[in-house]
Amino acid sequence: MSRVLVVNTGSSSIKYQLFEMDGPKTLASGLVERIGEAGAKLTHRAGDAEPLVVEERVADHSEGFERVFSAFETAGGPITELAGIGHRVVHGGDRLTEPTLIDDEAVAAIADQAPLAPLHNPSNLLGIRIAMASFPDTPQVAVFDTAFHQTMPPRAYRYALPAELARDLRIRRYGFHGTSHAYVARKAAEHLGRPAAEVNLITLHLGNGASAAAVQGGRCIDTSMGLTPLEGLVMGTRSGDLDPAVVFYLHREAGLSVDDIDDLLNKRSGMLGLAGANDMREVARLVGDGDEAAAEALDVYCYRIRKYVGAYAAALGRLDALIFTAGIGENNDAVRAGVCQGLEGLGIRLDARRNKGRSAKPRTISADDSQVAVLVVPTNEELEIAQQTLAVVTGQARPASLEAAEP
Ligand code: ADP
Numbered sequence: 319m320s321r322v323l324v325v326n327t328g329s330s331s332i333k334y335q336l337f338e339m340d341g342p343k344t345l346a347s348g349l350v351e352r353i354g355e356a357g358a359k360l361t362h363r364a365g366d367a368e369p370l371v372v373e374e375r376v377a378d379h380s381e382g383f384e385r386v387f388s389a390f391e392t393a394g395g396p397i398t399e400l401a402g403i404g405h406r407v408v409h410g411g412d413r414l415t416e417p418t419l420i421d422d423e424a425v426a427a428i429a430d431q432a433p434l435a436p437l438h439n440p441s442n443l444l445g446i447r448i449a450m451a452s453f454p455d456t457p458q459v460a461v462f463d464t465a466f467h468q469t470m471p472p473r474a475y476r477y478a479l480p481a482e483l484a485r486d487l488r489i490r491r492y493g494f495h496g497t498s499h500a501y502v503a504r505k506a507a508e509h510l511g512r513p514a515a516e517v518n519l520i521t522l523h524l525g526n527g528a529s530a531a532a533v534q535g536g537r538c539i540d541t542s543m544g545l546t547p548l549e550g551l552v553m554g555t556r557s558g559d560l561d562p563a564v565v566f567y568l569h570r571e572a573g574l575s576v577d578d579i580d581d582l583l584n585k586r587s588g589m590l591g592l593a594g595a596n597d598m599r600e601v602a603r604l605v606g607d608g609d610e611a612a613a614e615a616l617d618v619y620c621y622r623i624r625k626y627v628g629a630y631a632a633a634l635g636r637l638d639a640l641i642f643t644a645g646i647g648e649n650n651d652a653v654r655a656g657v658c659q660g661l662e663g664l665g666i667r668l669d670a671r672r673n674k675g676r677s678a679k680p681r682t683i684s685a686d687d688s689q690v691a692v693l694v695v696p697t698n699e700e701l702e703i704a705q706q707t708l709a710v711v712t713g714q715a716r717p718a719s720l721e722a723a724e725p
Pocket of ligand 1: 646649650
């Protein structure tokens with residue numbers, strides 16, 4: 319019994335991956351997209367075989383899960399020998415701070431956080447309920463995107479709002495992408511050959527969503543996303559930081575409703591708003607074609623990250639390594655160069671040739687004389703969820719901070 323199924327249930331999608339934990343190795347993975355919409359599609363990969371693709375309407379999530387189970391029957395064999403099922407849950411609030419074995423109480427607690435993540439937690443819960451009904455004898459574990467950041471001190475997580483109001487409504491910085499920040503922070507310490515408890519890192523998760531975290535001795539002390547994933551860095555379609563008064567101004571001057579502004583800042587801003595394209599490969603193509611708006615957008619993108627690096631270097635007091643991860647962080651050398659540009663004063667010096675290299679493994683891209691190591695560490699949130707799930711079901715739960723996890 320050493321297999322773990324990892325499930326990430328979104329509002330119109332189900333992503334999954336089956337791991338053999340001795341190794342560890344991926345046995346199968348896949349995605350059901352556009353559930354309840356036109357153009358639904360299942361893509362299932364098992365071993366080295368050609369992917370199985372089924373393009374058929376999927377009415378709801380229950381039907382989506384049935385498709386997934388029958389895909390396993392067709393390619394790769396039924397799901398057996400499961401030690402546990404790990405569910406990605408976006409918001410754990412300030413109560414769910416560790417990977418949690420799912421029982422009725424945990425389900426109620428996850429439901430309690432729904433107002434903080436109305437687009438995510440209800441779908442995550444739906445996936446949990448369906449998986450519990452399909453595998454009633456298999457332990458199920460919830461792994462929270464927010465958990466790693468729960469070690470932040472109040473000075474980092476509090477907003478300067480009336481204290482009682484913030485407390486009653488639970489308005490504070492929570493942070494997201496925690497599974498990824500935790501995974502790459504641990505991998506970076508391994509790559510540096512030093513105990514996680516001894517190194518100070520800034521981790522930059524740059525994907526469609528993007529966030530930075532300051533990790534001191536294995537504990538997160540600050541992160542750029544806030545109450546929701548809207549705060550912080552410039553993202554594919556999210557604005558990141560702006561003057562909150564922009565919201566009132568948009569309402570008063572442009573007559574936009576709260577929902578319009580929510581949609582504008584989350585789905586139509588960021589690189590899409592600045593450059594007309596949210597995918598960084600497309601932005602790079604536009605820059606190559608001499609598009610000035612795209613070049614300026616890229617400058618805004620990198621400058622925002624650079625400001626956070628400076629801020630987190632100050633928060634940490636001493637910086638040992640800067641870590642790039644996720645789609646853009648792992649693959650876009652121009653962004654990495656743009657972020658590190660002018661940071662020599664902080665001891666950050668890239669090696670241009672190393673920066674252009676590629677590898678599926680963690681690697682150093684800083685110059686030999688750089689005081690701060692700059693690393694590219696491929697993230698693997700699914701594997702991190704699988705490992706945390708196994709740790710919970712075998713009674714060896716890993717604490718949220720990496721420090722206490724050191725042997
Ligand atoms: P998500 O947040 O959806 O998981 P990813 O981590 O896959 O997103 O990141 C998506 C971003 O990464 C896109 O902007 C895309 O352009 C960029 N990206 C992904 N793969 C590559 C690649 N091979 N080369 C350059 N950019 C890439």
